[in-house]
Amino acid sequence: MSAVAPPKPSAPPAARRSARDSSASWRWTDRLGLAFAWFLGLTFLAVTAAIVLYMMVQGIRYVRPELFVTHPAAGVTERASGGFLDPLMGTVIVALMAMAIAFPLGLAIGVWLSEYGRPSWLARVTESTIEMLAGSPSIVFALFGTLLFEQGAFAFLSRTNDGVVYGRSFFAAASMLSLIALPLIVANVREGLQAIPGHVREASYAVGKTRIATTRRVLLPAARPSVVTGAMLGVGRIIGDTAIIVILLGATLRFTESGDVPLLSTLKGTGSTLTTFVYANAPTGEINQPEKAFAAGFVLLSMVLALNFAVDVAARRGRRWR
């Protein structure tokens, strides 16, 4: 989670360098250690650069404008197998739906943990539960989703066939995906609220505002950059997830509708996202069209990079209280 925490303000000034600091006079083990640190640091940079550049090059080679507007098709050649309109739409739909669930919940839990937190045992339990959610494999959530949405009570959220509930739909996938975004949102909302100094709250109480009014009118607007960061990190996690989508969205490349209410039928039906499209088009997948996989992977990576950049901008604007 903290892999993507907003950057710390610049580190304390490095120790002054003098001739005595030059590593030439160090013992050879120390020099070896320093050299190894330099080597690994630069290797890390080089590997990341290589990955991003390779995906860029492959993406630019294989992305065609028509891929964005054609439906996937079952073909055996790169030319015949269509584009990724449906997966692209699927990614957007899944991200919107999952965030619609995760964002209000995450906000509520974050506010409760930071501003209320009574009784304190409940706060501790909540904290460790959220932490456990963050560390749990998403495939477990996916399995639980199949169990939950095959119950008769949730039949209205997916396809039903002779009384057997299929249990795979956008609703099922999005609700389980919201679980993997939740810890990120809670952590960021909470961190943002806790970074606001106590005198801001006291000033608001002093003019007669209640705690909830203070939270809504003073604290949350002030913590907006953190809230936005949390939301965007959540979206990033959602659109990058594959396991839940493969199991809970049915992994049919095209949208398969269920029922006849226009929008609801799509959401009740099965589909795919960019991640499952890449998964299916990789040599290990069912379709095996690597060029399509590269094109879709490039689009996916660009979305993630854009989100990352947006998080950076949001974090930079959030230095008000430091």
Place this chain on the structure above:
Amino acid sequence: MALASRTHRASRGLLPDQRAELMLGALVCAVLLFVLLLVVFVFKEAWPSFDHNGFGWFGADGNPDQQVQEIYTSANLLRRPVYTFHAWPIIWGTLLTTLGAVTLSFVSALFVSVFVVEFAPEAIKRILEPVVRLLASVPSVIFGLLGVLILVPFIGNHVITDGNRRSVAYIVSLSGYSLLAGVLILSLMIAPLMIAVFSDGLRAVPRGWLEGSLGLGINRWRTFWKIGVRTARPALVAGTVLATARALGETVMLAMVTGGVSFAPNPADGLIFFVEPTRPLAATILQTAEELTSEPMRHTIFAMAAVLLFSAAMLSLAGWAAKQPMKRYGVRA
């Protein structure tokens, strides 16, 4: 109207603020209840499989792939469902990939974060920090794609020799889909997580302690290695735990590059060990998930999920314990 609402409020004895607190608290409780439900249901569904196999579930006996086939088909025939399942090769694969990747990335993440915090020139520091975050957010399916199209063919064509292939031909076929590919890519995926937590811990080391050592004439490397890294030990543990949980739960990338057969790589094979295929727990669940329709198979799959969930919970407990001493330095990770 206003009067009515006021009397109503007075009768319940609730101020708007209290009502808000109750509502937020209720939401929190609902989420907690949902998670509890999740855990209970996963273990309940998993129970029949554990019940039939006992501790043999974790043992080595026969080929899990064949056992899965037996379990799956037993639901379709009019006979007693079969539950016999011995998951050792899968668990061994999970242990190998997780421990291998965590060891590899621990060493490199430690050196990289020391470099980032203390020794890198300002320009490199400014590039490395966003790069770490970027790498942490690349979806795992993209790592899988790159692994399948670049690393796996490379291992298949250049690392594995024909002699290697012949020497184990009667046991398993070597194709490049291997433990080695999985470990290498997985360590690249979890390293950013470790680097982020490690650097936070290293930055929180009180500057005065380092300067005291420098003032005694100890050089910068030795100072940072002996004092900085030692002081940040709780952060090192916390980061490692976090990364281990991630490695354990990694599904798609490992399903793509490790070969998809439940084979236990045998250290007695020498160096070939590293290029033998395997398949960890999470990847096994993903690849058998289509067989959820079969009753006994469902219990078996949930048993694997329960093992994963239990390990994740234990790890998060360990992470919590490791984080306690860190609060002294005001590090939040």
